[in-house]
Amino acid sequence: MTSKTTQATKSQQIELASRPNGVPTVSNFKTNTVELAEIKNGEILVRNRWMSVDPYMRGRMKEGDSYVPAFEIGEPLEGGCIGEVVESRHDKFNKGDFVLGNLGWREYWKSTGTGVVVVDPDLAPVQTYLGALGMTGMTAWVGLNKIAELKSGSTVFVSAASGAVGSIVCQLAKAKGCRVIGSAGRPEKIKWLKDKVGIDAVINYKQTDDLAGELAKHAPDGIDVYFDNVGSEHLEAAIEVMKDFGCCVECGMISTYNTTEPPAAPRNLFKLIAKRIRMQGFIVRDHMRDRNDFVQEMASLIKADKVIWEETVAEGLDHAAEAFIGLFEGDNLGKQLVRLN
């Protein structure tokens, strides 16, 4: 803790300018500069070094109900970020600490420390706490362990397999002795999944009009678990190829986030009954009490070189909106981040 105080801090932030209709465009975002008054006793001033862009933010750009409150027009966006404490008048934080917070999309933020976690830069580069050691890694871990209750020897199908969540799902399932089939939409992603991540088979879903047929070729006896990041045709194909008593882990449905009409697929939901399939959605936030278990397990996998990851990095706040929009074009391999140095 320091008692030093500074003058007001100028901070650039990205605000929601308008609500998108369909795929977001950069015109839905606006840059503004605000002044933060100097911190008081019990507060910290944090300079963001990294911020996360995530598909769920698209839901927050809509008006109305989602599982997180909507962003307001004219207000800054929010999201996971890693910042450096540049000033502290709080006895639990020191100048120079790296902290995980939820006030991304801006240069600086002030906090009383509630919900702010100091991260250990010796374990992994600090931005890893937005990816493999953070929300997306934990989503993979919760989905497989708590929702699917994954058993070794299972056959697992993962959509958006080269993304932040999907790539960790693939590796946790492989570490448990499962056969893993992934799907992705670009040749370089397919190559990375095969050569570096080492999963058993990968489907380029953009190069087939028979996803169920392709999946069945790689899983002739059927799949036990589908980890759904995409929804629609992927979900339909997974149900088609699922074994009796299999499980669909509903993590996300990115293929539907920008649609203006209800999705046509899945058209085979009756098979949930015929095959006695369990389908369960989840939100990682509900499992935060397990965060320490997750960090411990992931940290030991990282130390043992049993988990790898990729990052796609956009440079500067000015490119944050493009980085976010790119998620829906498949521009990212692994975790999409924005560096704010």
Ligand SMILES: NC(=O)c1ccc[n+]([C@@H]2O[C@H](COP(=O)([O-])OP(=O)(O)OC[C@H]3O[C@@H](n4cnc5c(N)ncnc54)[C@H](OP(=O)(O)O)[C@@H]3O)[C@@H](O)[C@H]2O)c1
């Ligand atoms: N339930 C939870 O608590 C929770 C938490 C975090 C994330 N999620 C969900 O998990 C999913 C993955 O999130 P992430 O952060 O790991 O993102 P990500 O997979 O790193 O990035 C998104 C990827 O989705 C694929 N994609 C985009 N549009 C698509 C479409 N129309 N059809 C098929 N694939 C499409 C793209 O890869 P391709 O090139 O392969 O198309 C893109 O790179 C999302 O649905 C997200 O909402 C849920």
